[in-house]
Amino acid sequence: MLLGQKRAIAAPVVKPEGKQHSTHATSLAPCGPRGSSCLARARVGISLETHADISIGRHKPIYKNANFPTDAEGRTYHLGTKEGEVAPRILSVGSVSRAQLLSTLLDAPAPGKPLFQRTSSRGFLTITGLYEGQPVSIVSTHMGMPNMDFVVRENRAVVRGQMAIVRLGTCGAVQRPAKLGDLLIASHGSISIRRDPDYWSLLESASHHHTAGNGDSNCASCNNNSSNMNGLAVHASINTNGATAGTNGQTHGAGSNSSNCMIGRKPYTVAMRVPADAQLAALLAAEAERVVGAERVVHGLNASADSFYSSQGRTGSDFDDRNEGLLGELVAAHPDLVSLEMETFQLLDLARCSRGSIKAIGMCVALAERYSNAFLEYSKLEELEISGGTAALRALVRLPLDANLASASVATRTTDEGAGTASMEERRVQYVWE
Numbered sequence: 001m002l003l004g005q006k007r008a009i010a011a012p013v014v015k016p017e018g019k020q021h022s023t024h025a026t027s028l029a030p031c032g033p034r035g036s037s038c039l040a041r042a043r044v045g046i047s048l049e050t051h052a053d054i055s056i057g058r059h060k061p062i063y064k065n066a067n068f069p070t071d072a073e074g075r076t077y078h079l080g081t082k083e084g085e086v087a088p089r090i091l092s093v094g095s096v097s098r099a100q101l102l103s104t105l106l107d108a109p110a111p112g113k114p115l116f117q118r119t120s121s122r123g124f125l126t127i128t129g130l131y132e133g134q135p136v137s138i139v140s141t142h143m144g145m146p147n148m149d150f151v152v153r154e155n156r157a158v159v160r161g162q163m164a165i166v167r168l169g170t171c172g173a174v175q176r177p178a179k180l181g182d183l184l185i186a187s188h189g190s191i192s193i194r195r196d197p198d199y200w201s202l203l204e205s206a207s208h209h210h211t212a213g214n215g216d217s218n219c220a221s222c223n224n225n226s227s228n229m230n231g232l233a234v235h236a237s238i239n240t241n242g243a244t245a246g247t248n249g250q251t252h253g254a255g256s257n258s259s260n261c262m263i264g265r266k267p268y269t270v271a272m273r274v275p276a277d278a279q280l281a282a283l284l285a286a287e288a289e290r291v292v293g294a295e296r297v298v299h300g301l302n303a304s305a306d307s308f309y310s311s312q313g314r315t316g317s318d319f320d321d322r323n324e325g326l327l328g329e330l331v332a333a334h335p336d337l338v339s340l341e342m343e344t345f346q347l348l349d350l351a352r353c354s355r356g357s358i359k360a361i362g363m364c365v366a367l368a369e370r371y372s373n374a375f376l377e378y379s380k381l382e383e384l385e386i387s388g389g390t391a392a393l394r395a396l397v398r399l400p401l402d403a404n405l406a407s408a409s410v411a412t413r414t415t416d417e418g419a420g421t422a423s424m425e426e427r428r429v430q431y432v433w434e
Helices: 003-010 038-043 096-105 145-158 197-211 220-225 278-292 326-333 344-352 378-398 408-412
Strands: 049-052 089-093 116-119 125-131 134-140 163-173 183-185 190-195 235-239 257-263 268-270 297-299 301-305 337-341 358-369 414-417 420-423
Touching (some): 089 096, 089 145, 096 125, 096 378, 134 145, 134 378, 145 344, 163 278, 163 378, 183 378, 190 344, 268 326, 278 297, 278 358, 278 378, 301 344, 326 337, 337 358, 344 358, 358 378
Parallel strands (some): 049 116, 089 134, 089 163, 163 358, 183 297, 190 301, 301 337
Antiparallel strands (some): 116 125, 125 134, 163 337, 183 358, 190 268, 235 257, 414 420
C-alpha cells in the first residue's frame, strides 16, 4: 500500500461539531501524495470551500433555454456547476461518501485555497482540487444511466477542451476469474441490458386472443405492434402458465406450450457493445496493477443494466420478470463478460458520440459474485475504494488531453452580461484552481 493511500484511509469524514450532517457542507482534510497527515489536518478542522446550490435557499434560480437550461450564472440544471469549477479530468463515483473519501487524495486547488466543493439541489456533489499538480474533479453520479447522462452532458457543457472521465463504481462479478474485491476494468467496452415493457404488452394481447379461442393465426394486435429488434425476428412460445421459450429451447418456467404471435420480442434487449478509450484503459490498467497487483485486476466486457433487479437477473416471486436464465444467456453470448452494473454503458456511449471531445473508461470494485452469491464485507470496501481511486487519479493525470479541442456548447453558448451579450469564449473565466 502506498503512503498516500494510508493517509487517506486513516482520514475520517469530519462533520462540523454540534451540527447534523448536511448535504451541502462538509469538513474534510484535503491531502495529496505529499504533505502533512490527513488525519492531523482533519482534526484541526481544515474545510472544503463549500457551496450550496442557490435553489436550496430562499431564492430560486431563473432558468432560460428549455433545450439546455442554465441560470443567469451559467450553472447547469442538475449539477449546478458553471465553467471554471469543473476540471477537464473527472473521476465519476456513485455515492457522495465515496467522493468525500477520495477527495482526501487531492491537494488544494491553489495556494491558500481549500478544495472546491459544490452540491446541487439534486444532490450531485462536485469536488475540485489538484492531483500531482493537475486539476481534477470528483463528481458523485448516483445510480443508473439517466444520472450518468446528466453528469457527462452537463460537465461537457462547462469544460473547455478535451475531457477524460473515469468511472469508479461497484459491480457484480459475473464469472471467474473475477472475484470479490477485484478491480474489474471495462477494457473491452460495455453492453447494456434493458427490460422491454412491450414484451409484456404483447404477451397480454396474445393471452387474450388465446383465452378467447382465437388461436394465433389472426393475432392482429400482436402483429401490428410487434417489431424487429436489430433485425432479429425471435419466435417465442407461450405456455399455460405464461412462461416463454426462445428459439434456443431455453424456457423460463414450465407448462405445455402452444404457438403464438410473439415475434421479434424477448423480455430483455441487449445493445451492441460500445468501446472504451484504449489509451485511457491501458493507463488505468497499469496504475491499478501497480496499486493492488496484477492478480487483483481483471479486464473484460462490462454490462450496464437499467435495473438493479430484473435486468440483472435477480429473481423473486413478487414480479413476473422472466429473467431466470438471463445471466447464463449473457455469458453464453459474451464469453468475455466480467462485470454487471448500471452506469458505464452510458458513459462510454456518450464518449463515443462526443465528436472526439471525451475519453472514457469504467472500473468497478467487485462487490458481489453473482456466480456464487457471495457478497463483500463492507469493512473492506473503503480500502478498495482508495486503491481504485488512486489508480484512477494517476491514470487521469497521465493522459494527455487536447486543450484546443473545444466543446461546441461552451464555444457557442451566450450569457447576459450587463446591457449586452458576450460569448463564453470572449469573457475571462475564473478557474477555481488558479
